[in-house]
Amino acid sequence: MxxxxxxxxxxxxxxxxxxxxxxxxxxxxxxxxxxxxxxxxxxxxxxxxxxxxxxxxxxxxxxxxxxxxxxxxKPRYNLMTLILAVVILLTIVAGSIWIMTYNMTAG
Amino acid sequence: MAHAASHHDHDHGHHDQEELKTFGFWIFLMTDCILFATLFATFVVLRLNTSGGPTAEELFSMPGIIAETFILLTSSFTSGLAVLSMQKGDKKGLIGWLIVTLALGIAFVTMEITEFVHMVHEGATISTSGFLSSFFTLVGAHGLHVSIGIVWMIALVLQLARRGITSVTKRKVTIISLYWHFLDVVWIFVFTVVYLMGVM
Known part of the structure; x- marks a missing residue:
């Protein structure tokens, strides 16, 4: 108790x-x-x-x-979902920056 | 003894359910995080596209932004103190710290709205440039979150005054303080990416 x-x-x-x-x-x-x-x-x-x-x-x-x-x-579900969110976040942000900086066809 | 044990079991079941609801809210926060990620990505990509309109450097006045930052940071701290009072069973302290948090939250939103109105008067509207569209969407989305938090916190203070600290109101306070800390974290990145990077 x-x-x-x-x-x-x-x-x-x-x-x-x-x-x-x-x-x-x-x-x-x-x-x-x-x-x-x-x-x-x-x-x-x-x-x-x-x-x-x-x-x-x-x-x-x-x-x-x-x-x-x-x-x-344990099990650390809060931490696991946080890590998932951070992975998605970094993919979206870094991916957007990368594709808009180095892959402009009209620029 | 047997009675105590069964009582404990019942408590435990209830406790688990409230814990599960808190976790459900955590998952919402993580998806909200992804929403902000898309807004941040849009802003970062468009932040130099001023289309002949005002630039970040011309537009932002840092003293107000610094004040907003410290106000929100302090409110994140006071919402933590509210949770601390709750764990001690101190209802007065809990409601008191929530009201302090509310006052700081309202001050933050008021300053932000004043800033927006000032910008619009200077001709910097949401349709002026890509930079300003993404700026108002990102910072506005954060401000809207804080505003919703304020309404929600007022409702919670009223409920706490009526019902006191129960396992249900406890969970609600835990959740709103998580929400409030989360908004402060988002603001740290708004402050860094939008304002500091804007004027550097």
Whole structure:
């Protein structure tokens, strides 16, 4: 019973500390790309890499600290559907960019 | 003891069903993710096609966008605090944090609408260029999601005030907080891909 309770708590749990850490990390990860872009600190490509990396990191921070994907019990269906969605997402976005950049017949 | 065990079994069955509904909502979020993927792909492909109209750099004013970003980020945090209060059985705290989240959500949507109205007044409408069509569709779709979340959260606050924290309202709060975190994640990418890449 006690075991079951902690399990239930864990599945969408988290503590104040984990929410606070997530919040602070998100703020830092928002400020870094802002500073880089608004002060023109890097070359175009470097800026692009930095801001996209910060966005992906912040996505992971929210996933771990706010959505508690780590606490899920097996079988990890939430994680599996997430991975499926990310694969489809990357295919659509990268595929569209690729086909419109390198395969224009009228351009 | 036997009674306690059967009571537990009953609870467990109910718990599983609510868990299943939460998972169902998660699957919806993942499909919504794919919807946004198509909008992002369209925007990225069309973002330089300004057709003689205003460009991203001319149009976006970053102070407002930065404020919107931090407002939504904070609301994602406060919706998490609402869930935390719920787990402690603190109904007042739960409703309080949901109302804070709502206020921040309403502030976000108000700022976004003001921004859109301002853009349209400057002649940057949805039919001006491919860039602006995809911009209004993508950012508008996100704003619409937040607006729906606001209406839904108001309804949930009313229900919580009447019924208190039950296994059903618990599941509903869990779901709406997932939805809210998801909208914040989408906004991070809107902020990065639309605004930061637009002005860099």
């Amino acid at each position: 006690a075991n079951h309770d902690t399990g239930a708590h864990k599945s969408h749990g988290g503590s104040f500390k984990s929410y606070l850490i997530g919040f602070l990390l998100s703020i830092v990860l928002t400020i870094i790309p802002l500073v880089v872009v608004l002060n023109d600190m890097m070359s175009r490509n470097a800026t692009l890499i930095v801001i996209l990396a910060m966005a992906v990191l912040q996505f992971l921070v929210q996933l771990f600290f706010f959505m508690h994907i780590r606490d899920e019990e």
